[in-house]
Amino acid sequence: MPARTSLVRVAVGLSAVAFGTVGCRGIPSEKPPIHLQQNMDFQQRFDPQEPNPMFEDGRAMRLPPEGTVPVGWLMEDDHLWRGRGPDGRLVDALPPGIKLDRKLLDRGQERFNIYCAPCHDHLGTGRGMATRRGGGFAVQPKNLHEPRLAAMPLGYFYKVITDGQGTMLSYAAQIPVEDRWAIAAWVRTLQASQRASASDVPEEARNRPVPKALAATRAPEGGAS
Amino acid sequence: MPAIFPRWTNHIPVVAGLLAPLVGAGLIFAVWYWFSPKFTDVGYRPKQPVPYSHRLHVSDVGLDCRYCHNTVERAAHAAVPPAATCMNCHSQVKSTSPRLEKVRESYNTGAPIQWVRVHQLPDYVYFDHRPHVAAGVGCASCHGRVDLEDVVELKEPLSMSWCLDCHRNPEPNLRPLDQVTNMAWDPAEHDYDPNKDPMRKRKVQPPTHCSGCHR
Numbered sequence: 001m002p003a004r005t006s007l008v009r010v011a012v013g014l015s016a017v018a019f020g021t022v023g024c025r026g027i028p029s030e031k032p033p034i035h036l037q038q039n040m041d042f043q044q045r046f047d048p049q050e051p052n053p054m055f056e057d058g059r060a061m062r063l064p065p066e067g068t069v070p071v072g073w074l075m076e077d078d079h080l081w082r083g084r085g086p087d088g089r090l091v092d093a094l095p096p097g098i099k100l101d102r103k104l105l106d107r108g109q110e111r112f113n114i115y116c117a118p119c120h121d122h123l124g125t126g127r128g129m130a131t132r133r134g135g136g137f138a139v140q141p142k143n144l145h146e147p148r149l150a151a152m153p154l155g156y157f158y159k160v161i162t163d164g165q166g167t168m169l170s171y172a173a174q175i176p177v178e179d180r181w182a183i184a185a186w187v188r189t190l191q192a193s194q195r196a197s198a199s200d201v202p203e204e205a206r207n208r209p210v211p212k213a214l215a216a217t218r219a220p221e222g223g224a225s
Numbered sequence: 226m227p228a229i230f231p232r233w234t235n236h237i238p239v240v241a242g243l244l245a246p247l248v249g250a251g252l253i254f255a256v257w258y259w260f261s262p263k264f265t266d267v268g269y270r271p272k273q274p275v276p277y278s279h280r281l282h283v284s285d286v287g288l289d290c291r292y293c294h295n296t297v298e299r300a301a302h303a304a305v306p307p308a309a310t311c312m313n314c315h316s317q318v319k320s321t322s323p324r325l326e327k328v329r330e331s332y333n334t335g336a337p338i339q340w341v342r343v344h345q346l347p348d349y350v351y352f353d354h355r356p357h358v359a360a361g362v363g364c365a366s367c368h369g370r371v372d373l374e375d376v377v378e379l380k381e382p383l384s385m386s387w388c389l390d391c392h393r394n395p396e397p398n399l400r401p402l403d404q405v406t407n408m409a410w411d412p413a414e415h416d417y418d419p420n421k422d423p424m425r426k427r428k429v430q431p432p433t434h435c436s437g438c439h440r
Contacts, residue, residue: 011247018255025264028378033266033345043348048302051339059337110403114289119314129286130314137317169313174295 081177083155083162092153098181108186111179115171116187120144124190139167144187145194157184262382270378271341275327283372283408290364290406301353305340308332343377344368350438358405360429361419362391365408366398372408388438392431396420399429 035041046052046060055062064070075081080095094100113122119137121128124144131137142149161180164170175183198206258264282288290297293310297303308331315325331338344367346352357367364371369380381387391398397412399419404410419425431437 007243007247011251014251022259023264025258025261026268028268028270030271031269032271033262033269033379035265036260040349041347045348047348048300049305057336114291118286118288118292130288130318133281133286134318138320139317167317169309169316171313173307174292174310176299 079155080181081162083158085155090153090155090159092155094154094181094185098178100185104182104185105189107179108182108184108189111175112183112186112190115175116183119168123194124187137167141168145191150191150195154184154188157187262384262387266384267379267382269343270376271343273341273376274338275340276324276376278375279371279377280373280375290408297354298358299355301351301355303354308338343379344383346383349440351440352438359402360395360431361399361402361405361425362395363398363400363405363407363410363412365410366391366412370408389433392433392437395429395431 048061050060051058052060077095078084078086079091080097083090085091098104112124116124117128118130119128119141120126126141126143128141131141144150158180159165160168161175161183162170162172162177171180283290293306294303295306308328311325311328312332315322315328319325327338330336367381367383369378371377396419400407400410400412400415400417401422402424419429
């Protein structure tokens with residue numbers, strides 16, 4: 001029947017026009033989402049990192065006023081927060097509140113791989129991926145196994161992560177204090193691993209196959225033997 | 226006396242009877258299809274003030290998500306990093322690139338870079354990243370394969386029904402706790418059973434009641 005075919009034609013035509021003008025789902029667009037009903041989507045408060053035009057610098061998040069200390073941030077423990085003993089020298093031990101165990105080293109390894117490996121690589125030789133891209137670093141990151149660094153006390157590595165050193169900037173804002181100590185402990189572990197001999201490995205563990213995850217973290221040059 | 230209505234008006238009931246359901250169906254379809262966040266929100270890909278490429282930094286250089294978004298395990302909000310985080314490397318790499326001018330300016334003056342937010346929930350939703358990361362929901366489950374994107378794009382509708390789909394049946398979206406930031410880990414490729422994972426201390430039981438997300 002012609003009436004019906006024309007009806008189908010009109011329907012197809014209309015939907016083609018609709019899809020053509022309004023668009024399909026999932027099309028990339030630079031235009032912000034359209035929300036017809038904005039009921040309470042945006043409330044009279046500020047989320048983290050949102051702008052607030054009331055302040056001169058435009059930030060909703062405020063810094064603590066100068067000369068004030070937020071609760072819990074007095075940082076009076078020199079050993080924990082600055083890696084220094086009562087004599088002001090860098091300590092070679094973990095703070096009393098942090099226990100050296102498998103959990104700490106696992107945490108240290110994980111955090112090292114997140115925050116340090118991009119430049120220092122997973123073994124700490126200073127040839128991370130970030131240094132191999134985009135023209136490379138003007139100053140090569142340190143090889144953590146060089147004799148000068150291998151001889152440094154544990155607190156030194158904590159201090160470098162916290163304050164930065166040379167061209168390396170501070171990581172204090174990115175890594176909480178306990179994690180910085182965990183990373184320092186892992187740096188020590190890496191250093192020990194590169195100077196170890198077969199006799200350091202317990203008898204029963206010597207012929208164990210290398211775990212897949214560990215094999216993947218080895219330097220392509222095959223530094224570990 | 227001539228007829229008041231011409232003959233063709235006899236067709237009105239028939240045509241109207243045929244058209245009305247079609248128009249009705251068309252309207253229902255239009256609302257279902259175009260009023261959904263799958264249309265209004267998905268695909269949002271704003272131009273950012275600095276042309277930062279996640280593909281370059283994640284897939285090529287191999288940065289972990291948490292290198293920059295380091296608050297994701299400790300705070301509700303997964304922070305966009307300050308320029309200081311960029312400068313960790315970019316004080317060395319491409320340190321004179323004009324594309325990084327805004328980063329250097331922000332680092333030197335303290336004025337924030339005005340990034341455009343892509344994943345924005347309504348203010349009455351109190352989303353918290355912490356329990357999701359701790360439960361082993363991968364970044365890619367909600368954000369898509371950001372590691373393959375040069376420009377961040379909204380990939381999921383972030384609607385309430387979409388949230389509830391997972392809250393009612395979370396298991397297909399759970400992964401081993403150490404694979405959360407591994408963008409390439411595909412749940413479909415692994416036969417992973419969260420209930421048999423010894424690393425998990427308790428069963429994942431997401432809330433489906435109102436106050437789970439609304440206060």
